[in-house]
Amino acid sequence: MNLSRYLAERRRLIDRALRQALRQHQRPPRTLARAMRYSLFAGGKRIRPILALASGEVVGATIECVLPFACAIEMIHTYSLIHDDLPAMDDDDLRRGKPTSHVVFGEGMAILAGDGLLTEAFRVMAEGGLRDGHDRTAALRAIREVAAGAGAIGMVGGQVADLEAESRKPTRALVEYIHTRKTAALIRASVRVGAVLGAARPAQFARLDRYGMALGLAFQVADDILDVEGATEKTGKRTGRDEELKKVTYPAAVGMTGAKQRAQELLDDALAALRPFGVAAEPLRQIATFVVGRALHP
Amino acid sequence: MNLSRYLAERRRLIDRALRQALRQHQRPPRTLARAMRYSLFAGGKRIRPILALASGEVVGATIECVLPFACAIEMIHTYSLIHDDLPAMDDDDLRRGKPTSHVVFGEGMAILAGDGLLTEAFRVMAEGGLRDGHDRTAALRAIREVAAGAGAIGMVGGQVADLEAESRKPTRALVEYIHTRKTAALIRASVRVGAVLGAARPAQFARLDRYGMALGLAFQVADDILDVEGATEKTGKRTGRDEELKKVTYPAAVGMTGAKQRAQELLDDALAALRPFGVAAEPLRQIATFVVGRALHP
Numbered sequence: 004m005n006l007s008r009y010l011a012e013r014r015r016l017i018d019r020a021l022r023q024a025l026r027q028h029q030r031p032p033r034t035l036a037r038a039m040r041y042s043l044f045a046g047g048k049r050i051r052p053i054l055a056l057a058s059g060e061v062v063g064a065t066i067e068c069v070l071p072f073a074c075a076i077e078m079i080h081t082y083s084l085i086h087d088d089l090p091a092m093d094d095d096d097l098r099r100g101k102p103t104s105h106v107v108f109g110e111g112m113a114i115l116a117g118d119g120l121l122t123e124a125f126r127v128m129a130e131g132g133l134r135d136g137h138d139r140t141a142a143l144r145a146i147r148e149v150a151a152g153a154g155a156i157g158m159v160g161g162q163v164a165d166l167e168a169e170s171r172k173p174t175r176a177l178v179e180y181i182h183t184r185k186t187a188a189l190i191r192a193s194v195r196v197g198a199v200l201g202a203a204r205p206a207q208f209a210r211l212d213r214y215g216m217a218l219g220l221a222f223q224v225a226d227d228i229l230d231v232e233g234a235t236e237k238t239g240k241r242t243g244r245d246e247e248l249k250k251v252t253y254p255a256a257v258g259m260t261g262a263k264q265r266a267q268e269l270l271d272d273a274l275a276a277l278r279p280f281g282v283a284a285e286p287l288r289q290i291a292t293f294v295v296g297r298a299l300h301p
Numbered sequence: 302m303n304l305s306r307y308l309a310e311r312r313r314l315i316d317r318a319l320r321q322a323l324r325q326h327q328r329p330p331r332t333l334a335r336a337m338r339y340s341l342f343a344g345g346k347r348i349r350p351i352l353a354l355a356s357g358e359v360v361g362a363t364i365e366c367v368l369p370f371a372c373a374i375e376m377i378h379t380y381s382l383i384h385d386d387l388p389a390m391d392d393d394d395l396r397r398g399k400p401t402s403h404v405v406f407g408e409g410m411a412i413l414a415g416d417g418l419l420t421e422a423f424r425v426m427a428e429g430g431l432r433d434g435h436d437r438t439a440a441l442r443a444i445r446e447v448a449a450g451a452g453a454i455g456m457v458g459g460q461v462a463d464l465e466a467e468s469r470k471p472t473r474a475l476v477e478y479i480h481t482r483k484t485a486a487l488i489r490a491s492v493r494v495g496a497v498l499g500a501a502r503p504a505q506f507a508r509l510d511r512y513g514m515a516l517g518l519a520f521q522v523a524d525d526i527l528d529v530e531g532a533t534e535k536t537g538k539r540t541g542r543d544e545e546l547k548k549v550t551y552p553a554a555v556g557m558t559g560a561k562q563r564a565q566e567l568l569d570d571a572l573a574a575l576r577p578f579g580v581a582a583e584p585l586r587q588i589a590t591f592v593v594g595r596a597l598h599p
Contacts, residue, residue, distance in 0.1 A: 031458045035457070035458055035461040039453065086416060089412065109389075112461065114389060114390070115460055118384060119452060122448055125447075128444075129442075130445060133445065139438055139441055140437055143431050146423060150420055150423040150424035151424055155329035155337065155417040155420070155421055156325055156328070159333065159416050162413055162416075163333040164330050
C-alpha cells in the first residue's frame with residue numbers, strides 16, 4: 004500500500020463527514036460556527052480518526068459505522084488544542100502555521116468554541132449509534148472509551164499534570180505520567196474505539212490496545228524531539244516552545260539520545276503487538292512507522 | 302406532597318450518586334479532582350437533575366435508570382457555571398456565596414475542571430446506559446438530548462449570543478433568543494431526558510417538552526428579576542451584576558412589570574401542559590410554581 008495516498012483518501016473522507024456532522028436543522032450563532040470551523044479545518048492531519056478507522060478495519064468494522072466516532076475524536080482533539088493554546092494555559096499564538104483561536108476570536112469565544120466542539124462530539128456519536136443497523140451496545144461502549152480517554156483520568160488529567168509540572172524537575176516517571184494521559188490516552192482511545200465497534204475478541208482487543216498505548220506514547224516522544232530539532236516551516240508550530248515554557252519533556256528527562264531510543268522501543272512494541280494480524284493491519288503499521296520515523300530520521 | 306421535603310430527599314439522592322459517579326478505578330490528578338468537587342458540591346439546588354427524575358416519574362421511568370443521566374446534567378450545569386464565571390466571560394468572583402473556581406484554583410485549572418466535568422458527564426451517561434437491563438436505544442437518545450441541549454444550538458450557543466449581545470439594545474426578540482438557549486435548553490433537555498428514559502408516548506413527550514420549554518424560559522426570567530430585586534444573602538450572587546455587565550435581560554427589554562407578566566404567562570403555560578397527567582406530575586407542578594414564585598412573590 005501507498006501510505007500517503009491512503010492518508011490523503013482517509014483525510015478527504017473524514018473532512019467530508021466532519022462538514023456534514025456540523026450541519027444541523029437549527030443553526031448555532033454565526034460567530035460560534037465560524038470559530039468551531041476555523042480550528043476544525045485548520046489543516047489537521049486527522050491521525051486520530053484515521054487510526055480509529057484503521058483499527059476498525061483490522062477487526063472488520065465498516066467505515067460507515069466508525070466514521071461518526073472518528074469525527075467525534077477529531078472534534079475533541081481540536082477542542083483540546085484550542086483550550087491548550089489559551090493565555091491561561093500554554094499561551095500560544097500560532098498553531099499549524101495559523102493564528103490560534105483566541106487570537107482571532109478573543110478568549111471568551113475560544114473557550115466557547117472548544118466547549119461547543121467537545122459537546123457536539125458526543126452528539127455526533129449518539130446520533131451515529133442511533134442509525135439503523137448500528138449495534139447500540141457497541142456504540143455506548145465506544146462513547147465510554149472516548150469519554151474516558153478525553154476526561155479526568157485521560158487527556159484533561161494529563162493537561163492538569165502538564166500545567167502543574169511546569170518548572171518541576173523533569174524525571175522519566177513524571178514525563179511518562181504526563182504523556183500517557185495528555186497525548187496517549189486519546190490516541191489509545193481512538194484505536195480502542197475501532198476495536199470496540201468491530202466487536203474485537205478479547206485477545207484482538209488486547210493487542211490493538213497495546214498498539215494504541217505504545218503508539219500514543221511514541222507520538223508524544225516524537226513531538227518532544229521535533230520541538231527541539233524540527234523546523235517551524237515543517238511543524239507549523241514555533242519550535243523551542245517546550246523549553247520556553249519549561250515543559251517536562253522526554254529530551255529534558257533522559258536526553259536526546261535516550262528520547263530517540265525510547266521512541267524506537269515504543270515503535271518496536273507497537274509493531275510487535277500487530278504481528279498476528281497480517282495484511283489487514285498494514286495501515287496501522289505504516290502509520291506508526293511514519294509518525295515515529297519523522298522524529299528518528301528527519 | 303411537601304415540596305421542601307421532596308426536594309431535600311432528591312437532593313440527598315443526587316448528591317450521593319454524584320459522589321459515586323466521580324469515583325473511578327484510576328484517579329485523576331489530585332488538584333483536578335479537588336477543583337471538580339469544589340464546584341460540584343458548592344450548594345447547588347440540583348433543580349435540573351430533580352426535573353429529570355420528576356419527569357421520568359410521570360411516565361414510569363425508575364429512579365435508578367434516570368439517576369446517571371440526572372447526575373450528568375448537573376455536572377454539565379456546573380461546568381457551564383465555572384466557564385461562565387471566568388475573567389474572559391462574566392468575570393465573577395462569587396457564586397453561591399463562595400469564591401469562584403478560577404479565584405481559588407487559577408484560570409487554567411478552572412478551564413480544565415470545567416472540561417473535565419463536561420467530559421465525565423458523558424462517561425457517566427454511557428456507563429449508566431450499559432448497566433444490566435437498561436434500554437440501550439433510550440440511553441443513546443438521552444445522550445443525544447443532553448448533548449443537543451448543552452451544545453452549539455443549545456447552552457453554548459446561548460452563551461455566545463449572551464457574550465455578543467453585551468452593550469446591544471435589549472429587545473424582546475433578542476432576550477428570548479438568548480434565554481431559550483442559554484438557560485432553557487438544558488432545563489428543557491432535563492425534562493426530555495426523563496421522558497425519553499420512561500419511553501413516553503409521542504403525546505406525552507410533547508406535553509412534557511412544552512412544560513420543559515416554558516419552565517426553562519420562566520427560570521431565566523425569574524433569575525433576571527431576582528438580579529434586580531433579590532438580596533445577595535438570598536441568591537448567593539452579587540445583585541445588579543446584569544446591569545453592570547450590560548446584559549440583555551427581560552426587565553431591561555420589557556420593563557419589570559412586563560417581565561413579571563411574562564413569568565406568570567410561562568408558569569401558566571407550563572402548568573397547562575401538565576393538566577392530563579394527574580397526581581404523578583405533582584412534583585413538576587410544584588417545582589414550577591416554586592421557581593417562578595420566588596421572583597413574583599418575594
